[in-house]
Amino acid sequence: MQQRSAAATAAEADAVAVARGRATGAPEVRGEHTHSEPPMPPVKTVVQRSSVRGQILDALRTALVSGELVPGEVYSAPVLGDRFGVSATPVREAMQxxxxxxxxxxxxNRGFRVVERGSRELAELAEVRALIEVPVMLRLARTVPAECWAALLPLAEETVRAASSGCAAVYAESDRAFHRAVLALSGNEQLVRITEDLHRRSQWPLVSGPVLHGRANLVADAAEHTALLEALIARDLDVVRALVSEHFAGAA
Structure with a gap:
C-alpha cells in the first residue's frame, strides 16, 4: 500500500473530513481450488494483524489498478492469502x-474472476462522472473562496509527484484524493461517496491493460489538477469550464 506525503494528508484533512462507509453482506465462497492459476509474486510488505481485512482490500485494489490482477483470470482466497501471509478469511471478505x-x-468453488471491461464501459463512466461533477465544479467555482482552493494545492502537487513515478496504482490513489477533496467542498457526503465509487471504477484495467498507459499520460493528467486550481483561485470561470470538460473527455 502506498503512503501519501504528510503535506498532502494534512491538506486533505484541512479541506474537509469525509465519512466513508463500506458495504458488506455478499455470501462467502469456500473450497476454492488453487490449481491452474497464474503465479503471483510475493509481497514484500508484511501485513499487520490489525485491520487485516482493510489492508488486504487496499492491496487488492492496488493490484487491480496496476494490472497485477489480470482481467478474466480466476483467483482463489487461499492462494492470495499465501501471497499476503494471511489466512484465506480476510482475503475472501475483501474480495466479497x-x-x-x-x-x-x-x-x-473456485474463487473470484476479475471482470473484463472494454473501452465502452470506460466511456460511459466518464460520461456519468462528467454529468455529475462538471455542474458541481462550476457551482463551486462561483462560491468557494480562493483560500479554500489554495489549501488544496499540496494535493495537486502530490498527484504530480505520483504521476512522475509512472505507477498507475500510486497515481490512482492520489488522483482520487484530489477529486474527493474538491467535491467535498460541496458539503454533500452522498455526492462524494457516489463520485468516488464511479472514479474508482474508471481506474480498473481494461482487457487490453491499465486505463492510463505510461508516465507521460499520467503527468499530463496530473498537470490539469494544478491548472484547475490556479483557474479557481483566479475565479476564471471560462478556463475552469474548459479544463473540467477536457479532463473528463480525456478520461474517456
Missing amino acids: QLAIEGAVEVVP
Missing part, C-alpha cells in the same frame, strides 16, 4: 467487497 463494487465476480 470487490464483488459488491463490481470489480470481480464470484466463481463457485
Whole structure:
C-alpha cells in the first residue's frame, strides 16, 4: 500500500473530513481450488494483524489498478492469502467487497474472476462522472473562496509527484484524493461517496491493460489538477469550464 506525503494528508484533512462507509453482506465462497492459476509474486510488505481485512482490500485494489490482477483470470482466497501471509478469511471478505463494487465476480468453488471491461464501459463512466461533477465544479467555482482552493494545492502537487513515478496504482490513489477533496467542498457526503465509487471504477484495467498507459499520460493528467486550481483561485470561470470538460473527455 502506498503512503501519501504528510503535506498532502494534512491538506486533505484541512479541506474537509469525509465519512466513508463500506458495504458488506455478499455470501462467502469456500473450497476454492488453487490449481491452474497464474503465479503471483510475493509481497514484500508484511501485513499487520490489525485491520487485516482493510489492508488486504487496499492491496487488492492496488493490484487491480496496476494490472497485477489480470482481467478474466480466476483467483482463489487461499492462494492470495499465501501471497499476503494471511489466512484465506480476510482475503475472501475483501474480495466479497470487490464483488459488491463490481470489480470481480464470484466463481463457485473456485474463487473470484476479475471482470473484463472494454473501452465502452470506460466511456460511459466518464460520461456519468462528467454529468455529475462538471455542474458541481462550476457551482463551486462561483462560491468557494480562493483560500479554500489554495489549501488544496499540496494535493495537486502530490498527484504530480505520483504521476512522475509512472505507477498507475500510486497515481490512482492520489488522483482520487484530489477529486474527493474538491467535491467535498460541496458539503454533500452522498455526492462524494457516489463520485468516488464511479472514479474508482474508471481506474480498473481494461482487457487490453491499465486505463492510463505510461508516465507521460499520467503527468499530463496530473498537470490539469494544478491548472484547475490556479483557474479557481483566479475565479476564471471560462478556463475552469474548459479544463473540467477536457479532463473528463480525456478520461474517456
